[in-house]
Amino acid sequence: MKITFIGAGSVGFTRRLTADILTVPEFGTSEICLQDINSFNLDLIYQVLDMDIKANKLDKVKLVKTTDQKKAIEGAKYVICVARVGGLEAFALDVEIPMKYGVNQCVGDTICAGGIMYGQRTIPVVMDICKDIKALAETDAVFLNYSNPNAMNTWAANTYGKVKTLGLCHGVQHGHWQISEVLGVPKNEIDIICAGINHQTWYIQVKHKGIDVRHKLLEGFKKHPDFSKQEKVRIDILERFGYYSTESNGHLSEYLPWYRKRQDEIDQWIDYSSWIHGEPGGYLRDCREARQRFEEEVKEYKTMKPLEYKNENRSSEHGSFIIEGLETGRIYRGHFNVINNGVITNLPSDCVIEAPGYADGNGISIPVVGDLPSPCAAICNASITVQRLSVEAAIEGDAVKLKQAMLLDPLVGAVCNPPEVWKMADEMLKAESAWLPQYKNYIDKL
Numbered sequence: 001m002k003i004t005f006i007g008a009g010s011v012g013f014t015r016r017l018t019a020d021i022l023t024v025p026e027f028g029t030s031e032i033c034l035q036d037i038n039s040f041n042l043d044l045i046y047q048v049l050d051m052d053i054k055a056n057k058l059d060k061v062k063l064v065k066t067t068d069q070k071k072a073i074e075g076a077k078y079v080i081c082v083a084r085v086g087g088l089e090a091f092a093l094d095v096e097i098p099m100k101y102g103v104n105q106c107v108g109d110t111i112c113a114g115g116i117m118y119g120q121r122t123i124p125v126v127m128d129i130c131k132d133i134k135a136l137a138e139t140d141a142v143f144l145n146y147s148n149p150n151a152m153n154t155w156a157a158n159t160y161g162k163v164k165t166l167g168l169c170h171g172v173q174h175g176h177w178q179i180s181e182v183l184g185v186p187k188n189e190i191d192i193i194c195a196g197i198n199h200q201t202w203y204i205q206v207k208h209k210g211i212d213v214r215h216k217l218l219e220g221f222k223k224h225p226d227f228s229k230q231e232k233v234r235i236d237i238l239e240r241f242g243y244y245s246t247e248s249n250g251h252l253s254e255y256l257p258w259y260r261k262r263q264d265e266i267d268q269w270i271d272y273s274s275w276i277h278g279e280p281g282g283y284l285r286d287c288r289e290a291r292q293r294f295e296e297e298v299k300e301y302k303t304m305k306p307l308e309y310k311n312e313n314r315s316s317e318h319g320s321f322i323i324e325g326l327e328t329g330r331i332y333r334g335h336f337n338v339i340n341n342g343v344i345t346n347l348p349s350d351c352v353i354e355a356p357g358y359a360d361g362n363g364i365s366i367p368v369v370g371d372l373p374s375p376c377a378a379i380c381n382a383s384i385t386v387q388r389l390s391v392e393a394a395i396e397g398d399a400v401k402l403k404q405a406m407l408l409d410p411l412v413g414a415v416c417n418p419p420e421v422w423k424m425a426d427e428m429l430k431a432e433s434a435w436l437p438q439y440k441n442y443i444d445k446l
Contacts (some may be wrong), residue, residue: 001030001327002138003228004076005185006069006129007083008034009041012050014082015307017331020320022134024056026328029064030429035383036083042067049303055306059445069129074136078323081129081153085121088287093431094118101424102415104260106250106275107283109148110199111383112411116390117428119152120402121435123394126153130161142326144319145337146166151198151352153437155338155391159350166322167227167337167352169198171246173316178227179206179244181411182220183213192245193356195344195369198337200255200383201246201354202376204369216245230277232269233259241375246354250278255383257414331361346371351384353424377439397438399429 108114
C-alpha cells in the first residue's frame with residue numbers, strides 16, 4: 001500500500017501523521033512517499049522519518065522522496081495533502097494587506113479576506129492533484145485533505161476534481177477536551193455529536209454516561225480560571241446562541257461580523273496569552289517565529305531522539321484511523337468534512353459540512369444529522385455563501401465573483417464599503433500574482 005504526502009515539507013505534521021500510520025501493525029510493509037517542491041525541507045523530513053522508521057525496526061517499510069508530483073501520486077492508494085501554497089510569503093500578504101483596510105484577522109485561513117485569497121491559490125493546485133489521482137493513482141484512491149481553507153479545497157476536489165475527498169481537521173477534538181475540563185469529567189466519558197461546517201461546527205449533543213449535560217457548559221466555561229479569559233467570543237456565542245463552537249476564540253472571532261470590526265474594542269474579546277485566543281495577526285507572528293526556530297534547530301534533527309511508534313503515543317488526528325478502518329475493517333468514529341448531500345437538512349446540499357462519520361471495511365458512512373439548530377445554521381449559511389462564490393471564482397478565474405465573495409464575507413462586509421473591497425481585492429491579486437495563474441489576464445490589466 002502506497003501512502004503519499006503532498007507538501008510533506010511540513011516536518012512536524014508529516015512526522016506525526018507518519019508515526020500514527022506506522023503504529024498500525026498491518027501497515028508495516030507500506031510505502032511512504034514524500035513530495036514537496038522545496039528540496040531542502042524534503043530532504044530534512046526524509047532524514048527524520050528514515051531515522052524514526054529504522055529505530056522502530058520497520059525494515060519492510062519503503063520510504064521514498066520526490067519533487068515530482070506525478071511520480072509521487074502514481075500507484076498511491078491514499079494521497080494526503082498538507083501543502084501551504086505560497087508558503088509564509090503569500091500568507092503574510094493575506095493578513096497584512098487586509099489590515100491596511102481595517103480587516104483585522106487573527107488567522108486568515110478559512111474565510112475572511114485572507115482565507116478567500118488562500119483558496120484562490122490552493123484550489124488550482126488541488127485541481128492538479130485531482131487530475132493526477134484520476135490518471136495515475138490506484139482505482140478508488142482516497143484523497144485526504146488537511147490543507148486550508150479546508151472546506152473550499154474539499155468542495156473543489158469533490159465537485160470539480162471528481163475525486164473522493166475527505167477534509168480533516170482537529171478542532172472537534174480540542175473542544176471535546178475543553179468540555180471535559182469544564183465539566184470535571186474524563187474525556188472518554190463525554191460523548192459528543194458535532195455538526196456544522198469546518199471551523200464553525202457546533203456541539204449539538206454533549207452527554208455524560210447517557211445524560212445530557214449541555215446545559216452545564218455556560219456556567220462551567222464562565223467559572224474556568226483559564227477558559228473564562230481565553231474564550232470570550234466562544235462563551236458569548238454560547239450564551240447568546242445556546243451552543244459551543246469547536247473553533248478557537250481567534251478563529252471564531254474572524255468569521256463573525258461583531259467582534260473585530262472596531263479596532264478600539266477588539267482587546268475586550270481576545271487574550272494575549274497565546275496567539276490562538278485572538279491576537280491580531282497572531283498566527284502569522286507564530287509562523288514567523290516557528291520558521292526562525294526551525295532554521296536554528298535544523299542541525300539538531302540529526303541528533304534528535306526518534307519517535308516511538310506505540311499506540312499510547314498515537315495522536316488524535318483522524319487520518320491514520322480512517323486508513324486503518326478502511327484497510328482492516330476496524331470501526332472508527334470521527335468527524336469528517338464531506339459534501340452535504342442531505343446530511344444536515346437545513347444547509348445547502350452542495351456545500352461541504354463537518355459531521356460525524358464512520359470508517360470501516362464498508363467505506364465511509366455519514367449518518368443523517370437532520371436540522372442544525374436554526375441560529376447555528378444561520379451563522380453557517382453566511383459562510384457557505386462566501387465559500388461557494390470563492391470556489392467558483394478560483395475555478396473560473398473570475399475576479400468579480402472573488403470581490404463579491406469578499407463583500408459578502410461577514411467581517412469584511414462589517415468593516416469595508418464596496419469600493420474599499422474592490423480596491424483591497426485588486427491589491428491582493430496583484431501582490432499574489434505569482435500564485436494565481438487563473439487571474440493572469442485580469443492582473444495584467446491592473
